[in-house]
Amino acid sequence: MAITLTQGILIAIFAIIAGIDFWLEGFYIFRPMIVCTVTGFLLGDLKLGIIAGGLTELAFAGLTPVGGTQPPNPIMAGIMTVVIAHTTGHSPATAIGLSLPFSILMQYIILFCYSIFSVFTKKADEYVAKGEFRKFGIIVLLPTVLVALAYSVFSFLSVYGAQGLMKTLVNSMPTWLSHGFTIAGGILPAVGFGLLLKSMLKTKYVPYLLLGFTAACFIKFGNLMPVAIIGASLAWIEYGREKKAREISKKFKNIEQSLENAGGEEDGI
Numbered sequence: 001m002a003i004t005l006t007q008g009i010l011i012a013i014f015a016i017i018a019g020i021d022f023w024l025e026g027f028y029i030f031r032p033m034i035v036c037t038v039t040g041f042l043l044g045d046l047k048l049g050i051i052a053g054g055l056t057e058l059a060f061a062g063l064t065p066v067g068g069t070q071p072p073n074p075i076m077a078g079i080m081t082v083v084i085a086h087t088t089g090h091s092p093a094t095a096i097g098l099s100l101p102f103s104i105l106m107q108y109i110i111l112f113c114y115s116i117f118s119v120f121t122k123k124a125d126e127y128v129a130k131g132e133f134r135k136f137g138i139i140v141l142l143p144t145v146l147v148a149l150a151y152s153v154f155s156f157l158s159v160y161g162a163q164g165l166m167k168t169l170v171n172s173m174p175t176w177l178s179h180g181f182t183i184a185g186g187i188l189p190a191v192g193f194g195l196l197l198k199s200m201l202k203t204k205y206v207p208y209l210l211l212g213f214t215a216a217c218f219i220k221f222g223n224l225m226p227v228a229i230i231g232a233s234l235a236w237i238e239y240g241r242e243k244k245a246r247e248i249s250k251k252f253k254n255i256e257q258s259l260e261n262a263g264g265e266e267d268g269i
Contacts, residue, residue, distance in 0.1 A: 001086055003043065008160025010042045011079060012152045018075045019151030020144060032056035035078030043086050052081045052092035059096060061196040070111060072103035076155065083159050087167050094178060102158050109150050117143045208234055 014035075022030035029035075033053040040049015060074045080099035085092045120139050127136040158166075201209065211234070216227050 001043075003083065003087060003160055003163050005160060007042055008156055011039060011083075011159050012156040014038055014042065015075060015079060015151040015155035016148045020148055022075060023144060023147045030075050032060050032074050032078035032081075035075055036082050039079050039082040040086075043082065045082075045086055048085055048092065049082050052085060052095065053078065055092050056081050056096055059191070070107055072100055073106040073110065074103070075151070076106040076158070077103035079155060080158060083163070084166065087163055088171060090178070097180075106151075106154055109154060110147070113143070113146055113150060116146070208238075 018030045018035055021027055033056070036053030036056055037046070037049045040046050040052065043049070056074075056078050060071070060077065077096070077099050080102040081092060081095045084090065084098050085095035088095075090098075120142065124136055124139050127133070127139065197209075208231075212227060212231055215230060216224065221227065
């Protein structure tokens with residue numbers, strides 16, 4: 001399905017909002033789950049947006065910036081996953097793999113902007129030293145404006161300007177290559193979730209992981225809501241146990257301190 005000019009402009013406006021949020025890390029609307037859902041809504045296919053959002057969010061669950069290492073841009077990954085699936089008719093799993101070049105290129109553009117922003121630091125110091133606070137305010141806001149401009153132009157060109165070329169390229173791919181992207185897109189959520197578990201999983205939580213995995217894979221549910229309820233219940237139980245353990249530990253510490261204080265006093269003998 002073709003994307004209209006109005007849809008392209010609306011997606012570009014949303015990319016500006018999500019890009020500024022990613023830049024400031026304010027409300028976390030830049031996460032793929034939200035980006036895909038909103039993009040799907042703007043394209044008139046909310047169901048596709050939700051499905052793509054779930055897959056893309058899992059793929060990016062464990063991808064976080066570490067030092068100078070920057071993961072692919074989650075905003076463009078979310079937008080282009082829905083756009084590619086919508087315009088070419090491919091599954092969201094295939095679209096995830098095809099959206100990565102746009103995501104990686106956008107991240108390089110943002111890194112280039114970061115390099116440019118270093119030039120503004122000296123000017124900002126000069127304006128503060130001279131007491132020119134109006135100019136200081138402008139130069140502080142300028143990086144945000146440039147980031148918004150980069151997201152708007154790149155997203156509009158990718159979504160609307162290049163849709164014909166992108167559709168032709170994707171549809172001309174041989175079956176084996178398209179199938180390979182489908183497999184890669186199906187693996188990416190597992191990789192992202194694995195990276196998340198690598199940094200968060202503790203040995204004492206492994207039984208809960210195995211219980212959830214068994215429930216999700218081997219028990220036939222109409223949807224995953226029962227598994228989510230089971231997980232929330234177990235988390236509630238674990239929270240209560242940890243809270244009770246902290247209270248008991250605090251009481252023991254108070255008793256130990258009381259005994260130490262009592263034993264340390266002179267009795268006059």
